[in-house]
Amino acid sequence: MITWSPSKIKAFQKALLTWYDTDGRDLPWRRDHDPYHVWVSEIMLQQTQVNTVIPYYNRFMDWFPTVTDLADAPEERLMKAWEGLGYYSRARNLQKAAKQVVEDFNGKWPRTAEELLDLAGIGPYTAGAIASIAFGEPVPAVDGNAFRVFSRLLEIDDDIAKTQTRQVFEQVIGTIIPTDRPGDFNQAIMDLGSSYxxxxxxxxxxxPVKAFDQAYLDGVEDQYPVKTKKPRPVQIPYFGLVIHADDRYLMEKRPSTGLLANFWTFPLVKRETLLTGLEHPETVTDEELVTLLEHEVAETDGLKLHLTPRSGKQVTHTFTHQKWLITLMDAEWSGDLDLSYFPGEWLTASDFERLALPKVQDKMWQRVRPK
Structure with missing residues (x-):
């Protein structure tokens, strides 16, 4: 790892901030230093591109203009505001943290990165971003951009896939970040990582910092940052049950914990569930699988159905560690369906416009909805 002298650090700060003052991105959450605006934007930007976030951010601020409005918002409206951004636990943690600010801090934001870490859903990066941008604390905000930028500038060989590597970067950046403009510095690094x-x-x-980019000068920038590859998501086959009567669909309310918690979805059954306990599961035919599926639904939910595969490709959706492969199965309501043991209810097509749908559910609905 390369180290810089105090004079080189000063020169880098000047080059970076001069460029940022001229060419930094004009983003709606940068037009003031309000911690609420910084916080919401940073949570939205996790796993999501800037251009995608902007309209979501603007609508979110229209619906919930203050942290108190967010704390008091009905969950259904909050989920609707977040629909399409995915990772819905982020939205739930936003509201938890908003309630903490209102109830535990009397509506006043913690002003240091260390204190901000006590709020739900706020990790080291977000805490550093809020503390530096909103309150001027000279702390780094180490995200993917910072890893990439500083690993190339200083040829840092530490594997960024390892948790302990964050401390290496925080210590290094802590010696370079200016005390007078830490927020602008962190935002400039974000812009640098998304442009040049x-x-x-x-x-x-x-x-604008070519002269400081050691990996570029040495012709090895493609080797930075050092990162071991993540394992591929595990493929999990499901059956999605499209049980319908006219414009009504039988929907299931997901449990309050786990993936897609509290969301409405078409009933889902893992293929693996149907094969558990069979002596030779590899010999089961497609027709036998349907029979097993009908039996499973009857045993578990008390629903006696005649299921037929819906034409077309499987619906696929990738989460962080899982890839769902969903075969859609049709069943028409027979008129005497007993819902006593089923964790859901009938919803109409118009209900889908009102409810927040997880992305995988929306993909299924787009295949099913009347054209």
Missing amino acids: MTAKNPDSENS
Whole structure:
């Protein structure tokens, strides 16, 4: 790892911030230093591109203009505001943290990164971003951009897939971040990482900090950052049950914990569940699988159905560690369906416009909805 002298650090700060003052992105949450605005934008930007976030952010602020409005919002409306961004636990943690600010801090935000870590859903990066941008604390905000930028600038060989590597970068950046403009510095690093120092096809030749980019100068920037590959998501086959009567669909309310908690979905049955206990599961035919599925639904939910495969490809959706492969199965309501043991109810097509739908559910609905 390369180390910089105090004079080089000063020169880097000047080059970076001069560029940022001229060419930094004009984003709606940068027009003030309100911690609420910084916080909401940073949570939205996790796993989501800036251009996608902007309309969501603007609508969110229209619906919940203050932290108190967010704390008091009905969960259904909050989920609708978040629909399409995915990772819905982020939205739930937003509301939990908003209630903490209102109830535990009398509506006044904690002003240091260390204190901000006590709020639900706020980790080291978000705490650093809020503390530096809103309150001027000279702490780094280490995200993917910061890992990429500083690993190339200083040829840091530590594996960023390892948890302990964050401390290495925090210590290094802590010696470089200016005390007078820490928020602008962190935002400039974000902009640099999304423009000249991107993961693929960087434009380092025209970068405002080219002279400080040691990996570029040494012709090895494609080797940074060092990161071991994540294992591929595990594929999990499901059956999705499309039980319908006219414009009504029998929907299941997911449990309050786990993946897609509290959301409405078409009933889902794991293929593995049907094969558990069979002596030779590999010999089961597609027709036998349908029979097993009908038996499972009858045993578990008390629903006696005649199921037929819906034409078309499987619906697929990838979560962080799982990839769902969903075969849609049709069943028409027979008129005497007993819902005593079923954790759900009939919903109409118009209900789908009102309810927040997880992305995988929306994919299923787009295949099913009347054209």
